[in-house]
Amino acid sequence: MRAIDAGILICVECHQLNRQIPDSVGQDCTRCGARVHARRTDSLRRTWALLVTAALMYIPANFLPIMTVYSLGKGQPDTIMSGVIELIHYDMVPIALIVFVASILVPTFKLVGLTLLLYSVERHQPLSARQRGWMYRFIEWIGRWSMLDIFVITILVTLVNFGSLASIEAGFGAVAFCSVVVLTMLAAVTFDPRLIWDNTESDSDHE
Structure with missing residues (x-):
C-alpha cells in the first residue's frame, strides 16, 4: 500500500x-x-526538460577544449579525452583515471540511467519498482562524484600557475561540463521518486 x-x-x-x-x-x-x-507538480515534464538540456550540453562538453595549457608562449587546447591521454603520457595514470571516470562515465551513467527511469515510469514499462528504486539510488550515489575532476583540474591549474613557464586557462568545454553536472543534479532533484510506486500493480503483472 x-x-x-x-x-x-x-x-x-x-x-x-x-x-x-x-x-x-x-x-x-x-x-x-x-x-x-x-506528487510534485509536473515532475516528469521538468525532469525531461533538464535531462534533454543536459544531453545537449554534453556534446560541447566532450568535443570543445576544456582547458588550454600555455607553455613558453604556445598554447595547447585539450578536450576531456585528449587531456586524459596527455595525463597518461605524463605517467599520471591515477589522475587520468579520476578524470575519465568523473567526466565520461559518471555523466553518461546519469544521463542513461535517468532516461531509462523516466521512460519506464512514464510508459509503464515492465520494470519492477524495486529495480527502479535501485536505479534511482544509484543515480543519486554517483552524482556526488560528478565534480571530482573539476577539483582535480583546479588543483592542476593552481600548481601550474605557481610556475613561471606555464599557465592554464579554462575553455568553454569546462563551462559546458559544469552545466551538465548542475543540470543532471537538478534533474535528479526534480524527479519525484514516489512516481516509481504508482504503477506497481502493472509491474507485478509482468513479474
Whole structure:
C-alpha cells in the first residue's frame, strides 16, 4: 500500500506525515507550514526538460577544449579525452583515471540511467519498482562524484600557475561540463521518486 492510498502526504521539506484533507485543493504541512502535494507538480515534464538540456550540453562538453595549457608562449587546447591521454603520457595514470571516470562515465551513467527511469515510469514499462528504486539510488550515489575532476583540474591549474613557464586557462568545454553536472543534479532533484510506486500493480503483472 502506498501512503497516498492511506490518505497520507509527506512533506518534502521536513518529512512530516500529514493526513490528507478530503476535497482539498492544497494544504500545508502541520509542522513547517510548507505546501504538501501527493506528487510534485509536473515532475516528469521538468525532469525531461533538464535531462534533454543536459544531453545537449554534453556534446560541447566532450568535443570543445576544456582547458588550454600555455607553455613558453604556445598554447595547447585539450578536450576531456585528449587531456586524459596527455595525463597518461605524463605517467599520471591515477589522475587520468579520476578524470575519465568523473567526466565520461559518471555523466553518461546519469544521463542513461535517468532516461531509462523516466521512460519506464512514464510508459509503464515492465520494470519492477524495486529495480527502479535501485536505479534511482544509484543515480543519486554517483552524482556526488560528478565534480571530482573539476577539483582535480583546479588543483592542476593552481600548481601550474605557481610556475613561471606555464599557465592554464579554462575553455568553454569546462563551462559546458559544469552545466551538465548542475543540470543532471537538478534533474535528479526534480524527479519525484514516489512516481516509481504508482504503477506497481502493472509491474507485478509482468513479474
